[in-house]
Structure formats: structure tokens, C-alpha cells
Amino acid sequence: MSEETSGRSQLRTLLRFGMQKLRQEGFASFVKGGIEHVRRLSVPKEAQSAFDRRYGTDTAGTIPLWKLQIRSPHHAEGVRYQASDPDFVRKAIEILQIPLERFVYIDVGSGKGLTLLVASEYPFRRVLGIEFAAELNAIAAENISRLIAPRCRDISSVLADAASYRFPTEDTVLFLYNPFGKDVLKRMLDNLRSVLEQNDHELYIVYSNPIFSQILDQSGFLERLDLPIGAAVYRHSPTHGVLQHDTRTHIHVVGED
Numbered sequence: 001m002s003e004e005t006s007g008r009s010q011l012r013t014l015l016r017f018g019m020q021k022l023r024q025e026g027f028a029s030f031v032k033g034g035i036e037h038v039r040r041l042s043v044p045k046e047a048q049s050a051f052d053r054r055y056g057t058d059t060a061g062t063i064p065l066w067k068l069q070i071r072s073p074h075h076a077e078g079v080r081y082q083a084s085d086p087d088f089v090r091k092a093i094e095i096l097q098i099p100l101e102r103f104v105y106i107d108v109g110s111g112k113g114l115t116l117l118v119a120s121e122y123p124f125r126r127v128l129g130i131e132f133a134a135e136l137n138a139i140a141a142e143n144i145s146r147l148i149a150p151r152c153r154d155i156s157s158v159l160a161d162a163a164s165y166r167f168p169t170e171d172t173v174l175f176l177y178n179p180f181g182k183d184v185l186k187r188m189l190d191n192l193r194s195v196l197e198q199n200d201h202e203l204y205i206v207y208s209n210p211i212f213s214q215i216l217d218q219s220g221f222l223e224r225l226d227l228p229i230g231a232a233v234y235r236h237s238p239t240h241g242v243l244q245h246d247t248r249t250h251i252h253v254v255g256e257d
């Protein structure tokens, strides 16, 4: 294939991907996401390089998902890879003021694993990443293997789709950096809810760049906390007993009738 033909084919893929996202997210969210994307591009670059220099890792860069091999029906709903600001992740963990030894930290859409590396600086019981792009997950595994003397020693990243992932029945801090659109978010919440029904436990969700926070606000089992951090933070506590009201999102999936 000539360079020109390959360039045209990449442009077609990009346009198809953009149109799909526009249809799925709606115009307002699409534009909001674009503005946020441009804003973030100018923020953490130096922080990212400093982080990579310190840990000897590779977490930097922005990678559009159309460049990656992803086997998931939810491919088009995914948001491109871009790492969080490490200082933001530290602040988000510290502001919760919870006994971290009791909690598993899970980054849903963990990419190259930056937040897993940051979380390993804290005494979590376990640190886990869920990522559906094989290339990113492999880089995350490589990054984890480079950690020297982390405080948490049980760190892993798994290749899985957040839409169908079965969450553990442990007290959990869930981190989301705007990884995907509404349908996957709803499916993930339904999965979380059914795990809580089976074995109720504490759950915190830190939702950074919370474009679809309304869905979490309306979940019926999460309470939004008012914390001075640029993210939407939620808590589910077994003592609240809100699981008695079923507010499941009932998604209709084409082909599953």
C-alpha cells in the first residue's frame, strides 16, 4: 500500500470514528469532550515526563483508539489514551481519608497504568487496572514490572472490557478518567450494583473529567460527596441500604432480544 493510500484509509477510519462518537455522545458532550481534551493537553506534559524519568516508565502521550487493536463491541465508545496528572491522582486518593489497607484500587480504562503506579505509593490491599487495548495493557504490565519497592505489592493490569467486567466483592476505590461513553458507563454501574447486591461493601468512585456524571447522580446507590477536587466523587456505603430500590439502567442491546 502506498503512503498516500494508507493516509487516506487512516483519515477514513478517523472520520468514521468521529461520526460514531458524535452520534453516541450527542453534540454537547462531543464538544465538551473536545474542549476538555485541548485544555488537558497543555497541563500535565512536564509532570508526565518528570514522572516517567523518576520511575523509568512510559506513560506519556496521547493515543487515539483507532490506532490500536481492540476487540470489543464498545470500541467506538472508548476515549483515546491520555494519562492523568500524577499529582491529581495523589490528591484524589488522599482526600478520601479512608483506611486504604482495607481497599482495592481499580482504574477502569487504565491505559499505560500511570494511576496504578501512583496508587502503588499507598498502602492499598491491591491495585488493579482494567484496559481493553492490548498494546496499552502490555505497556502497563512492563511499567508495573519496573516498580522498585512499591508500598502496595499486589499490582496488576488485566485485558478486559469494562462493560462486562465482574468487579471483586471487596471495599473498592474506583478511578475513572472519562474512559468511555454513556452505555458502557451504565453497564459498568449495573455490574457494580449486582456485585454489591451479592455482597454489600464500601465503594468510592473518583470520576475525573466527569462528562456523564448525571448517570452516576441518578444511579440510586451512590451518594455524591462535596470534596474540593476537580472531579465528581461518589460513595456507596452498606449502612445506607439504598440497594433495596432497583434503579437499574435497563439498556436495550441490539441483537440480544
Ligand SMILES: C[S@@+](CC[C@H](N)C(=O)[O-])C[C@H]1O[C@@H](n2cnc3c(N)ncnc32)[C@H](O)[C@@H]1O
Residues within 6 Å of the ligand: 065, 072, 074, 077, 078, 079, 080, 081, 082, 083, 084, 107, 108, 109, 110, 111, 112, 113, 114, 115, 130, 131, 132, 133, 136, 160, 161, 162, 163, 176, 177, 178, 179, 180, 184
Ligand atoms: C483517558 S484514558 C485514561 C487512562 C488512565 N486511566 C489514566 O488516568 O492515566 C482512557 C482509557 O480507557 C480505555 N478504555 C476505553 N473504553 C474501555 C472499555 N470499554 N474497557 C476498558 N478500557 C477502556 C482506553 O483504551 C484508554 O486507555
